Amino acid sequence: MGGTFDPIHFAHLFIAQTALDRLELNKIIFIPTGKPPHKQERLITDSYNRIDMLNLATKSNPKFEISSIEINREKTSYTIDTIKELQLYYGKDTDIYFITGTDAFIDIESWKEYKELLSIAKFIVMTRQVLNSELLDEKIELFIKEYGANITKIEIPTLDISSTDIRRRIREGNSIKYLLPESVEKYILKNRLYID
Numbered sequence: 001m002g003g004t005f006d007p008i009h010f011a012h013l014f015i016a017q018t019a020l021d022r023l024e025l026n027k028i029i030f031i032p033t034g035k036p037p038h039k040q041e042r043l044i045t046d047s048y049n050r051i052d053m054l055n056l057a058t059k060s061n062p063k064f065e066i067s068s069i070e071i072n073r074e075k076t077s078y079t080i081d082t083i084k085e086l087q088l089y090y091g092k093d094t095d096i097y098f099i100t101g102t103d104a105f106i107d108i109e110s111w112k113e114y115k116e117l118l119s120i121a122k123f124i125v126m127t128r129q130v131l132n133s134e135l136l137d138e139k140i141e142l143f144i145k146e147y148g149a150n151i152t153k154i155e156i157p158t159l160d161i162s163s164t165d166i167r168r169r170i171r172e173g174n175s176i177k178y179l180l181p182e183s184v185e186k187y188i189l190k191n192r193l194y195i196d
């Protein structure tokens with residue numbers, strides 16, 4: 001599961017656990033982006049802080065792992081490069097799924113080499129609000145027909161949590177309690193993240 005995770009919050013953890021359960025996966029790998037292709041207009045928090053928060057949030061779940069493969073890449077993080085690297089590492093007999101929310105997936109045609117990506121990677125797409133669900137379904141159908149894509153859409157209860165909202169709350173001096181794990185909340189306060 002790729003993401004900026006700036007910071008990780010309960011919706012991320014919930015969709016990861018839902019994917020794990022529904023598809024009976026062996027594990028979830030959280031892959032924080034190094035230089036995200038679609039978020040270059042804003043300054044992303046240092047990768048070591050985002051990794052620290054991921055560690056705190058996932059440490060109680062033995063099926064959750066974190067990978068630094070995108071962080072360690074000098075260049076922009078593209079999902080196609082990540083999938084190819086993972087496929088090489090785990091071998092052909094391992095099924096690898098890329099987990100994403102519908103808000104990210106609906107723009108996949110703007111991703112690097114998206115046609116090839118859709119043909120080599122399996123996707124798990126989690127519903128998220130702010131979405132034209134008819135358009136999404138049309139796209140999924142087209143991708144399956146045109147590129148032989150393997151896409152599993154999972155309907156989840158709407159979770160109105162985002163990293164953007166959490167950062168805004170901190171800037172405005174509001175509480176972020178119950179939107180993310182307490183250990184992550186404490187880490188953010190201690191390290192004075194997102195204050196300006």
Ligand SMILES: Nc1ncnc2c1ncn2[C@@H]1O[C@H](COP(=O)(O)OP(=O)(O)OP(=O)(O)O)[C@@H](O)[C@H]1O
Binds near residue numbers: 002011012099103164
């Ligand atoms: N509330 C949510 N419901 C469903 N999917 C989510 C939710 N929050 C994040 N995701 C998905 O998790 C992945 C990683 O998300 P990301 O790290 O960009 O978090 P975000 O909350 O969307 O961040 P930001 O607000 O900074 O854009 C993306 O595929 C995104 O669609």
Ligand SMILES: O=C(O)c1ccc[n+]([C@@H]2O[C@H](COP(=O)([O-])O)[C@@H](O)[C@H]2O)c1
Binds near residue numbers: 002
């Ligand atoms: O590969 C691409 O071109 C590409 C473009 C946009 C987003 N992604 C990936 O999609 C995931 C979710 O992105 P985001 O911006 O919602 O955090 C994250 O792993 C990004 O690297 C990938």
